[in-house]
Amino acid sequence: MDSRTSRRQRNAPTINDVARYAGVSPMTVSRVINSEDVVKEETRKRVQKAIEALNYAPSPAARSLAGGEEMRIGLLYSNPSSSYLSEFLMGSLDRASRNNAHLVVEKFDEEMSVKNVVNHLVRGRINGVILPPPLCDSLEMLRALAAAMIPAVAVATGRTPKRMSAVSIDDEDAAYAMTRHLIALGHLRIGFIRGNPDQSASERRYQGYVRALTEAGFAVDDRLVAQGLFSYRSGLDAAEQILDLPEPPSAIFASNDDMAAATVAVAHRRGLDVPGDLTVCGFDDTSLATTIWPELTTIRQPISDMSRAAVDLLVREIRTGKMEKDGPPSHILLDYALIRRQSDAAPRRRPRKV
Amino acid sequence: MDSRTSRRQRNAPTINDVARYAGVSPMTVSRVINSEDVVKEETRKRVQKAIEALNYAPSPAARSLAGGEEMRIGLLYSNPSSSYLSEFLMGSLDRASRNNAHLVVEKFDEEMSVKNVVNHLVRGRINGVILPPPLCDSLEMLRALAAAMIPAVAVATGRTPKRMSAVSIDDEDAAYAMTRHLIALGHLRIGFIRGNPDQSASERRYQGYVRALTEAGFAVDDRLVAQGLFSYRSGLDAAEQILDLPEPPSAIFASNDDMAAATVAVAHRRGLDVPGDLTVCGFDDTSLATTIWPELTTIRQPISDMSRAAVDLLVREIRTGKMEKDGPPSHILLDYALIRRQSDAAPRRRPRKV
């Protein structure tokens, strides 16, 4: 009898259940959850297993009651490159809830003034902000945040900001790797479409391209390099320009997937087979890369991992009350990956089989 | 001395402060807050005044801990049609935080069994689930959730589920409107690319197309209708099939944007101008619609509004402890919009200008 001896809803496991299961005290479980480093590796593993086994999830309410600190972190985005955003959101959301922080997503429209937005954040008691591109490159925004004493973490910026922590990949190195990949395939003339000059990653990607070429002993032919803006539309123009050349390249490396997709479209319009007649590759591995046909060979950025790292970093900075001591900011560099799909191939030899 | 006698953040007043100030017990204050009617009018007034005076606001964390009504709502998604997801997330996030509910985003991979996922939800104390497409059409999932007594809200399903609330647009009507739009432009032969037959919206969209044609006195020519699967790839094949016809249509209406984009690609490959030689329109208004060139005329679904509505609905159902009484589920229908962009035009007259 006495069917509900407790007020617990459902019969969700609590930290005590986990503790009993793992044969430790609740406190130790708490420490594992909050990834404190004092716990012995062996114990941690045992607890982790118990958590898995019971499918335990900590109660946010209890946490904030006991911990007494409710943290609000803002995600300020401006360019809804939606596929990017959704991955980004997934990662942030995940870490935010683990860190018992509220994620407040805020859009920064063109019309708004930076000042207003920052004021809005202050009013909303936002304790810190994470900035995905292209906002991470807006000096105005960075300055305004610093002035308002709001800690921020930049994600995927090409620069390494002096006063702010950042999480990114090595754009230069990734572009270098992709270019080397094309060289290894046998391409001798490789076109390049640059990204929007306002975003710092553009320059880094171009530098990687140049370095690979130079190292391989190729000259950088300016005619093979077109300026784009990261948009599909701009990619169309850039690709036309390159393919109009009297001696067009056998491969084009675009600074992002949108422009690569545009390049594929232009090639097709001209009756060129991809990758038979032209190899095309992109950068970012957004959903567009696998939407179109052929699917794009591209550089994958671990977007959700980056946002995860960014949230963790930010939470730590807020907790330790950074801003004051101004220890040097952390810069985390995550690994990229070159994803081979169907849009690249060795160039057709000029003189076909005898 | 003893500067921090308590762990309280800020120095927000608690229910005890109010009680002391009003000269009653905390319990009475609680009753006043929760507007229970047992409190004598005079006492209530005194307490109200104390609340005013101290500017007291109850702590949500403590409330949900004690009240046991911590709400966690799950967002179960399977097909990361990322642009859809990010809009969806924005809406859900917004409402979830307003409703003091935690949003738990969960991916449902192909490999997982429905049973496992549902178990996972139960263990994770998820009180309710919202299901974006295509999961909202999975009968297996719906049944499993019902069996586990987890309330759910389907979003953008074509069906109107018997036992579950749903939020959607009128797919049939939207497709009807688009088809009428094409007819009004002067198109006489209008192709159609159907969506994945596993998703209920596909059939509804097709029905709208048929109705418009029939009403206008056109016959439905089966050769102008191709089967697609909602993927770009399938759109490529479907478009080829339709354009291979000896007498191809002057317009093609694809059941979603991905397939419309594919149709544009096929047209371009064949040297057809869009919209000059062929009008193409899509459905959904995902980011792809504005990524490609020409930008697609399409049907806009108010995705974030739909997810907002879904969360509100779900929260209300959980609060009122539905599931038991099985009052008829609510079905909310939101408005769509026909967005005209650059991919449609009047057909070229067969005999060009004398």
Add this chain to the structure above:
DNA sequence: GTTCTCTATGATAGCGTTACCATTGCGCAT
């Protein structure tokens, strides 16, 4: 061997609220 570090873990006491039962008066029927 004794004391003095540490390091890893445990015990205890809240965090601010509500659920549940107990208590206090008070009017009214017996």
Add this chain to the structure above:
DNA sequence: ATGCGCAATGGTAACGCTATCATAGAGAAC
């Protein structure tokens, strides 16, 4: 008077977690 029912309020124990201090062992230094 005595007891009863009822209205209004209070006391106490959760809720699930973390902060803080205490403690047990394992070495290290003497």
